[in-house]
Amino acid sequence: MRLPASERVILTLLVDRGEPAYGLELVAASRGRLKRGGIYVTLGRMEEKGLVTSSASKGGRRVYRPTALGERALVAARVFAGEIKLAAKA
Amino acid sequence: MRGAVEILLAVLPLDARGRRAIDETLADWEHEASLAGTALERTVGAARALFSITSVLGALAVGELPAVPRSRAAARLAAYVMGSSSVALPLFWSSVAGWPPVNVLSPLTQLSFAATVVLSLSGFAMPLLLFLSTVPADSGGRRRTPFVGCACGSFVLALWLVGWVVPARNQEFRTTVFQASGGQGQLLPGPNELTLPELLSRQEFDDRPSRQRRELGIVRLGTAVACPAMVLLAGQVQLTPRRRRRLLAIVVVLAYFGVPALVLLGLDGSLPNSVTWSLLTPTLALLATLWLALRREARTAEGDSCAGLTLGGGDGG
Numbered sequence: 001m002r003l004p005a006s007e008r009v010i011l012t013l014l015v016d017r018g019e020p021a022y023g024l025e026l027v028a029a030s031r032g033r034l035k036r037g038g039i040y041v042t043l044g045r046m047e048e049k050g051l052v053t054s055s056a057s058k059g060g061r062r063v064y065r066p067t068a069l070g071e072r073a074l075v076a077a078r079v080f081a082g083e084i085k086l087a088a089k090a
Numbered sequence: 091m092r093g094a095v096e097i098l099l100a101v102l103p104l105d106a107r108g109r110r111a112i113d114e115t116l117a118d119w120e121h122e123a124s125l126a127g128t129a130l131e132r133t134v135g136a137a138r139a140l141f142s143i144t145s146v147l148g149a150l151a152v153g154e155l156p157a158v159p160r161s162r163a164a165a166r167l168a169a170y171v172m173g174s175s176s177v178a179l180p181l182f183w184s185s186v187a188g189w190p191p192v193n194v195l196s197p198l199t200q201l202s203f204a205a206t207v208v209l210s211l212s213g214f215a216m217p218l219l220l221f222l223s224t225v226p227a228d229s230g231g232r233r234r235t236p237f238v239g240c241a242c243g244s245f246v247l248a249l250w251l252v253g254w255v256v257p258a259r260n261q262e263f264r265t266t267v268f269q270a271s272g273g274q275g276q277l278l279p280g281p282n283e284l285t286l287p288e289l290l291s292r293q294e295f296d297d298r299p300s301r302q303r304r305e306l307g308i309v310r311l312g313t314a315v316a317c318p319a320m321v322l323l324a325g326q327v328q329l330t331p332r333r334r335r336r337l338l339a340i341v342v343v344l345a346y347f348g349v350p351a352l353v354l355l356g357l358d359g360s361l362p363n364s365v366t367w368s369l370l371t372p373t374l375a376l377l378a379t380l381w382l383a384l385r386r387e388a389r390t391a392e393g394d395s396c397a398g399l400t401l402g403g404g405d406g407g
Contacts (some may be wrong), residue, residue, distance in 0.1 A: 024118050036118075036138065037145020040111035041153070048107070059124075062119035 002046075003077045006042050009033045011051060011066055020063040025041040046070070091136060092119060100383040101376075103325025115142050116205040131144050135304065142296055147238070154239025163235050167223040169213040171212065171264045174219075178208045203266070206259040213252050217316035217371060218346050224324035225339050229330070237325040241318035249314040253286030305364065312368025319375035326382035338382075345374060 001010075013029050016019060021029075023039045034042075043064055046052045051070035054062040066074070099112055119139035126132040158164055183204040195203070212219075224235055261283035268277045281289065281303050289307030320342075327338045 022118075022205055023114060025120075035145065036115075036142040037186060038149050040114045041107070041149045044107040044111055060113060061121060062114060 003073055006034060007046055007051065008077055010042065010046065011070050014064065014066045015074055020065040022061055024061055037067055101322060101379050104150065104324065105234060105330065107154060111146050113230055115146055151238045151242040154236035155243055157236040158243050160241045161235055163224045163240060170219045170223060174212060177207055179204055183208055195266065199229055203263045206263060213256065213313055215249055217320040220317055221320040221324045221342060224321050225327050237321060241321040244317040248317040252310040252313050254319065257285050257391050284317045286310055295382050307366040309364045310370060316372040316375065319372040321373045323379045326379045329386055330382060346371060
């Protein structure tokens with residue numbers, strides 16, 4: 001499964017955080033790597049892929065958490081990135 | 091202000107993912123407004139929310155654009171344009187073929203310029219053709235009509251055609267005929283040969299009054315704006331129940347020609363007919379779209395409250 005940069009950032013933030021997060025919290029924690037205007041389109045796409053899941057909260061807002069598939073996709077992406085770095089050094 | 095933005099956004103026929111992204115952005119706006127302590131913080135929050143909404147819509151439109159050429163709506167539009175051109179082109183060509191200035195051109199050049207004229211004329215029918223192309227109901231599945239992509243794409247395409255392509259071809263036609271008839275020197279462009287920015291600017295290009303040029307500019311801009319307005323209207327008509335959809339489509343087609351004609355008959359000449367026509371069409375389309383969207387929202391809310399009552403009654407029993 002191809003993991004675009006924005007999806008990888010979201011999964012990293014959610015997994016490292018260890019607890020569900022709102023879209024705006026992810027934007028704030030990303031330090032400029034995620035934009036407010038694109039976060040929900042990306043999260044919607046990730047939910048369709050099964051990488052994250054969400055539940056409704058008060059005021060129409062939703063909280064997001066990674067799925068098992070999302071966590072595995074992040075591990076695979078990290079391993080792949082590590083191998084690329086090793087190959088580049090060699 | 092948030093209420094007004096919500097009403098305007100209700101007009102857009104978005105897919106489920108797009109609607110949810112917009113709803114969540116609006117919920118964030120509401121959340122930030124509840125946390126804001128001062129008017130300045132609320133204003134900054136509103137500005138950031140509006141920027142976010144614009145970005146979401148931009149992302150949705152860009153995401154839908156690749157699906158536009160593959161959609162059934164695009165195939166229908168191509169069929170309508172080719173069908174109407176195949177009737178209009180021979181009629182127009184036969185009517186000007188014997189005209190002395192055109193007669194000096196080769197048949198191929200004549201045909202090429204006749205196609206340009208048909209293109210210019212069909213520009214004014216383009217909003218209606220777009221409506222007829224996008225209004226039929228989707229058959230379901232993945233071939234959903236990409237309304238936002240169609241609206242954005244049609245606006246850019248129509249603006250480019252009526253703003254730049256048609257004036258350039260008009261000037262080319264005049265210059266070709268002028269030179270073929272033995273004319274010397276450079277032929278200055280008339281109002282129909284000026285680009286949209288030139289028409290709308292206050293700069294003097296010829297001896298005609300600048301008001302006349304600006305009116306023509308407004309007509310062309312109105313035509314470009316009418317294209318996305320009619321696509322969005324088609325999106326709202328498509329969401330209405332099947333038995334009323336055909337009736338609504340007929341009303342829109344009649345209104346496209348009938349309402350401007352009625353207004354023009356009643357006008358005392360204070361506003362040029364062409365300007366009225368080009369302004370009235372997108373305005374009516376947007377108003378009708380808004381009305382349909384609000385009715386649908388009200389029905390949905392009514393349905394939700396009825397469902398809640400039923401569930402509540404069941405639980406109580």
